[in-house]
Amino acid sequence: MELSFHSRKIEARIIGPDGQQLTRSIEIRKDPITGRSCRITFSRSLEKEAATDALPPRPPGADQSADCPFCSHRLEQATPRAVAGLLAKGRQRYGDSVLFPNLFPYGAYSAVSLLGDRHYVEIGTARPATYRDCFINCAEYLRKVLARDKEAVYVAITQNHLPAAGGSLVHPHLQVHADRPASNFHRFFQKRSSRFFAATGRGIFSAYLEKEMNDGRRYIGRTGQWHWLAAYAPEGFFEIWAICPGRFSMCELRAEEWHDLASGVILAQRFFRSLNRNAYNLGLLAVERPESRLELRVSLKVRANYAPWVRSDFTGYELMLGDMATFVAPEQTASRARPFWSK
Numbered sequence: 001m002e003l004s005f006h007s008r009k010i011e012a013r014i015i016g017p018d019g020q021q022l023t024r025s026i027e028i029r030k031d032p033i034t035g036r037s038c039r040i041t042f043s044r045s046l047e048k049e050a051a052t053d054a055l056p057p058r059p060p061g062a063d064q065s066a067d068c069p070f071c072s073h074r075l076e077q078a079t080p081r082a083v084a085g086l087l088a089k090g091r092q093r094y095g096d097s098v099l100f101p102n103l104f105p106y107g108a109y110s111a112v113s114l115l116g117d118r119h120y121v122e123i124g125t126a127r128p129a130t131y132r133d134c135f136i137n138c139a140e141y142l143r144k145v146l147a148r149d150k151e152a153v154y155v156a157i158t159q160n161h162l163p164a165a166g167g168s169l170v171h172p173h174l175q176v177h178a179d180r181p182a183s184n185f186h187r188f189f190q191k192r193s194s195r196f197f198a199a200t201g202r203g204i205f206s207a208y209l210e211k212e213m214n215d216g217r218r219y220i221g222r223t224g225q226w227h228w229l230a231a232y233a234p235e236g237f238f239e240i241w242a243i244c245p246g247r248f249s250m251c252e253l254r255a256e257e258w259h260d261l262a263s264g265v266i267l268a269q270r271f272f273r274s275l276n277r278n279a280y281n282l283g284l285l286a287v288e289r290p291e292s293r294l295e296l297r298v299s300l301k302v303r304a305n306y307a308p309w310v311r312s313d314f315t316g317y318e319l320m321l322g323d324m325a326t327f328v329a330p331e332q333t334a335s336r337a338r339p340f341w342s343k
């Protein structure tokens with residue numbers, strides 16, 4: 001059950017507007033873990049992508065802390081509390097982070113964890129400790145949920161950085177999820193990682209990482225136990241992964257491991273900022289069962305900038321054919337990101 005890094009190049013021949021024959025290269029890659037294909041349509045980087053000449057200005061909501069339910073002056077009145085027995089005082093604090101149930105939940109235990117009381121924080125400027133404390137607050141919440149409901153094992157931490165990435169409020173926060181029903185990705189990765197382990201005795205992300213470290217072209221760097229690399233077959237712009245080999249549970253992750261993850265998230269943010277991008281999604285998921293073989297892997301994907309009338313990064317190609325089309329080779333993403341990890 002060898003992981004296969006499959007790619008093939010195809011060409012499109014066309015006559016350009018000036019009458020000259022043009023050959024355009026397209027690369028099709030398959031993700032070694034999911035088997036999903038994606039395309040790198042190199043010529044589309046020649047198209048002018050709107051609002052990427054400079055980092056976009058502050059979003060309108062950046063100066064509207066008076067109405068923000070997540071700012072401390074409104075938090076107590078404007079956010080919900082957990083039912084009796086789950087969180088001691090209805091909300092949970094760790095460092096500067098405050099966690100409370102999501103007012104508009106996606107599942108039985110959807111919650112929001114704030115990254116401190118600063119209403120607007122520009123991408124790449126947060127302190128790692130702020131992210132660390134927010135992650136730890138999420139993990140502590142998950143431990144309490146699982147103590148109460150042992151079947152709510154499908155857990156995740158996600159981030160929608162700015163409305164362009166789906167965020168409803170600019171006040172920095174993470175979402176934390178725990179549920180009995182599995183999401184599509186939980187279902188797929190649980191099965192794939194279990195079968196891979198049964199056949200090889202190894203974690204699938206460990207095996208993937210080993211191959212990528214030997215190859216080196218997409219490896220970016222390391223923060224503690226977390227290894228950072230550009231995704232081989234990206235399903236989002238400038239997709240970066242962090243893998244923590246041999247670690248399966250968010251509930252069991254130590255404070256320093258959360259700190260190392262937080263440090264890398266800030267480095268990724270600085271890299272995205274250097275590309276004049278201000279919106280991204282982050283995701284980390286786990287199956288909180290002792291027999292889970294799904295190792296911890298974080299994915300970060302850049303989204304089209306938060307700016308008026310910017311074209312969405314998802315076109316009919318992605319939504320109707322299911323293949324993401326990006327413009328930049330992952331090897332180039334890695335070489336541009338690497339300096340941020342070596343500073």
Ligand SMILES: [Zn+2]
Nearest residue numbers: 068071119171
């Ligand atoms: Zn706020």
